Amino acid sequence: MASSTTPRPGQVLFPGSGSTLRGGSSISRSRGGGGVGVSRNLQCLSMIFFALTSLSLWMTIINFHKAAMYNNDESNKPNLSEQRQLVNNRIAETIKKTNIGKLGPSKSTRSDYRYYDSLFYTTLQYASEAKTSIEVGCANDPFIKYLDWIDKRTCVAPYFIDYKNEDNTQAERNMNTKLRASAEIQKVVADFMEYKPPNGEKFDLLVCSQVLEHVSDPSAFMKKLIETAKVSIISVPYDWEKCGTVCNHVTHYITQKMLLNWAYPYKPIHTAIVAEKEGRGKFDERILLVFINDGKTLKESLKELNNLLIKQKASESVGNTQEKSD
Numbered sequence: 001m002a003s004s005t006t007p008r009p010g011q012v013l014f015p016g017s018g019s020t021l022r023g024g025s026s027i028s029r030s031r032g033g034g035g036v037g038v039s040r041n042l043q044c045l046s047m048i049f050f051a052l053t054s055l056s057l058w059m060t061i062i063n064f065h066k067a068a069m070y071n072n073d074e075s076n077k078p079n080l081s082e083q084r085q086l087v088n089n090r091i092a093e094t095i096k097k098t099n100i101g102k103l104g105p106s107k108s109t110r111s112d113y114r115y116y117d118s119l120f121y122t123t124l125q126y127a128s129e130a131k132t133s134i135e136v137g138c139a140n141d142p143f144i145k146y147l148d149w150i151d152k153r154t155c156v157a158p159y160f161i162d163y164k165n166e167d168n169t170q171a172e173r174n175m176n177t178k179l180r181a182s183a184e185i186q187k188v189v190a191d192f193m194e195y196k197p198p199n200g201e202k203f204d205l206l207v208c209s210q211v212l213e214h215v216s217d218p219s220a221f222m223k224k225l226i227e228t229a230k231v232s233i234i235s236v237p238y239d240w241e242k243c244g245t246v247c248n249h250v251t252h253y254i255t256q257k258m259l260l261n262w263a264y265p266y267k268p269i270h271t272a273i274v275a276e277k278e279g280r281g282k283f284d285e286r287i288l289l290v291f292i293n294d295g296k297t298l299k300e301s302l303k304e305l306n307n308l309l310i311k312q313k314a315s316e317s318v319g320n321t322q323e324k325s326d
Helices: 034-074 080-097 116-124 170-177 218-228 254-261 299-323
Strands: 134-137 152-159 187-190 203-209 229-237 270-275 283-290
Touching: 116 229, 116 270, 134 218, 170 203, 203 218, 203 283, 218 229, 218 254, 254 283
Parallel strands: 134 152, 134 203, 152 187, 203 229
Antiparallel strands: 229 283, 270 283
């Protein structure tokens, strides 16, 4: 009996079955013109092989061409890791040139307050990727001038206090509203409650330092602060007693509970109390809160909270019914 590897007339054996395509030694050429059949099979296989090779070559050329076009389009755009590195470099340069310990309003009694250092590091922690920022109630010497990694910075205030003379009269304050906007920081003279951000867009960062205690409706003011930016850093004097005309505060003895009520239903993700000196003076402590706005409006947040309360009451009702039945 013939071996299993012996080909039939016209059969071609491939590697692994005892022959090679080119090896004619195991190809039968006996009877009936078997050699012609083999020749035709070889021609067909050669044509198929050539077609597949050509197709593969063209696909490779096309892919290389597409890759080249993509690389040309993206050649001037840094990838995500490069963008992150650029941001890190800018932040590093900002920290390097920032005079920590002297970030308060220049030529004023508050220039060396440690509170401003805490405010600076908090902005680094929560807004390192910010590209736009706004300071509400800023003075002529705004704090956001130190946030040099942020490209677009805006100051909004009904007037800009000149801290070179902390006893400004109202007339002198009104004169300060005529200050020109600088190239780096745009100064907007406006009541914040009437101010509308350009194109209705949210800022990446909002800073409001020691302002809420001066406004007549701190709750409405605070909610608008939170809704104006993705990250809001808000601070007020902590539990200060009345300080008369020296401070001109409308609200006194501000506690964390009061701030939470003003911000409701928004909740801070970070709270800190910063004390000057040893924190033993009547006016040494300030409280700082950080809010993250997820884009929901106040109406949506209240609706969501109301639905949650309804579910909670329904759950409690079911629990009470089960206890009675038991």
